[in-house]
Amino acid sequence: MSSSPTHALQTEAPEPPPAAAPASARQRHWVRPALAVVGVATSLLVAWLGVDSPTIARSIAIAGVCLTLWLTELVPPFVPTLLLLGGTAALLGPLEPGYKLSAVLAWCADPVLVLFLGGFTLEVAASRHGLDQAVAQHVLRLARGSRRLLMLLVTVGVAFLSMWMSNIAAAAMMLASLRPLLHASHHDTALKRALLLSVALGANFGGMATPVGTGPNAIAISAATPYSQVTFVKWMAFALPLTGLMLLVGFVLLVVSYRVRGRFELPAAPTRKLDTRAHWVLGVFVACAGLWLSEPLHGLSAPLVALGATAALFGSGLLRREDLGRLDWSTLFLIAGGISLGRLVEHSGVVATALRGVDWSAWPQVAQVGLLVSLAALLSALMSNTGTSALLIPIAVQLFPSASMPILVAMGCSFGVPFIISTPPNAMVAGEGGVESSDLLRMGLPLMALGCLVVTLTGPWVLRFFGLS
The missing domain is CATH 1.25.40 (Serine Threonine Protein Phosphatase 5, Tetratricopeptide repeat)
Structure with missing residues (x-):
């Protein structure tokens, strides 16, 4: 799920003994x-x-x-x-x-939390039965030795996984599948950097595309609901093309910057075959996604479908009682807190009081939108994107009481990706070695600027077209 530091990857591997931190690192701890x-x-x-x-x-x-x-x-x-x-x-x-x-x-009894619960349940089921790893391995096989095609498939594969599950888990699965190739081509530093940055690119922007992709999306949907119903289809109709644009531009930047061309040899690796239970999980996922996308036809809300998928996975035995502990309850609590904070500042009049002394009417609307979106991107680049959305979305709703502004701010939060500290996937690819902070900045800064510009100039009009004004 999106580019948020709120998701934690659970592992049972023992931690190595801590090494002595340099003086500069100890200073940064303060x-x-x-x-x-x-x-x-x-x-x-x-x-x-x-x-x-x-x-x-x-x-x-x-x-x-x-x-x-x-x-x-x-x-x-x-x-x-x-x-x-x-x-x-x-x-x-x-x-x-x-x-x-x-x-x-x-205040916490918001249907969007049930929607995210369903997404987290599907993520745990995919991980338990190897579906996420199968997707990552399939991406490598489809490349058939083409470096550019491999980069494109890695970007799209990680983005697709991040649309439905934690972007940390998506990045981890792809990095695990790429690691034999990265080690085999350690002398080709340009290819290694391009592949690692492709993982970060897909993980950072994939979560924008769906309502369950990242925490800011949930807070935005909750804030927009009093003005318009934000269905799964409406969200994806707006966000999926934007995600595609960011991925395409990022891919071209990487190909040009690192001069990726030619072919590679894929190291031999065992292929895990999916068993019957994995196919049942895949069936539940396809049915759930299909019902989400066809909501206007049958009228079942996305949270209700998510609740049904969760019941089906646990009721059928595809997930067991101990899998409850693997759900990302921390992020659910964080989203509930962001929603509750919005309710608090709205009911108490904090935001209205703070904005009363500023003559916002003197500013053109495009300038106000651009300021909020850019501020969301900048703060998210340095801090938690869900915390940033909890701060800015109530302000946006007070300035523009509509369904569109919370969504635009949430998009801005997903653009804050230029630094190693901006998102967990950035830190993960940097930890693999070979990627410097300048590499992430060279890719992330133009994408952040482009995303903010596109959303500012076209976002309100496009959302109005889809009935989210």
């Missing part, structure tokens, strides 16, 4: 705690000195602390969600009954 202290102190100071209303002041304090923890990633991503829910009920509940614990917990 950066995030220092930023967290500054962010928390600023939030509390603004709440204490800058606001008269106790409801708004306490909301600012709660939101500021939680956003700081999300953006700096100083604690596990589910912790700020727990603080948000408990802090809201404890500090605001005595002031107004609408902030009692039962009402606050109801």
Whole structure:
């Protein structure tokens, strides 16, 4: 799933003993705690000195602390969600009954969480029965020795996997399949860099294409729902061509930059055959995706279909009780926290109060859209993209009460990819060796600029065409 540092790859391999960190690395360890202290102190100071209303002041304090923890990633991503829910009920509940614990917990009862639960369940089922690895190996076989075709298939294969599952898992599967080839062609540094960057390219932009691809998509759908129903088909009709454009431009950049041409020899590797249970999982996946895409015909909502797929996988025995622990509950809690934060700042009037002193009408609409999308990309390049969306989407909805603005901001969050620290797939390919920060910057910066420009100039019109205005 998208380019988010919120997904964790679970493994049972023992960890190697920690090596002594260089002095510069030890110094960098203080950066995030220092930023967290500054962010928390600023939030509390603004709440204490800058606001008269106790409801708004306490909301600012709660939101500021939680956003700081999300953006700096100083604690596990589910912790700020727990603080948000408990802090809201404890500090605001005595002031107004609408902030009692039962009402606050109801903020998390959003159907989009069920949609993501279904996506995570399909991901675990694919991993358990080897479907993800089969896709990665099939990509290598289809290349038939062509370097450019291999790059293209790796990019598209990782992007396809990232549309339905964690982009970390998608990147890990492809890297595992590519590793024999990378080792066999270690002398060809240009091909190695191009292939590794192809993995990062597909993983970073694949999650844009579907509602279940990444955390910002979920927060955007929840914020857009009061204005228009965002179906699976509507989302993909807008986002899939944009994903295709980013992948195509990125592929051309890599081919030109690293002068990829000619052929390669694929090292011999054992091929894993899918058993009967794997074919049943594939059948559930195809049926689920088909029902998602045909929602306008049968009227079953995407979350309801996801719930049915989850019940089918566990009820049929394709997934067992212990597989519940492999679901990405941390990300579900993070998404629930982002949705709840939006409800808090909306109900308390925090965003409306903050924007009241600015004459936004003097700005052209395209400038306001461009500012929000670019800011989303820049913050996501440096911090958590889901935390960034939780910060900016409530502001976007206050500026433009419509279904389109949350979606545009979510797209902007997916463009923040130019640095090693921007996304987990970037860090993974850098960890393979041979890829420098300048390589990621050379690919990611033009794509970030292009994506922000395209979304700013065409996004509102295209979304209006699909009924998401």
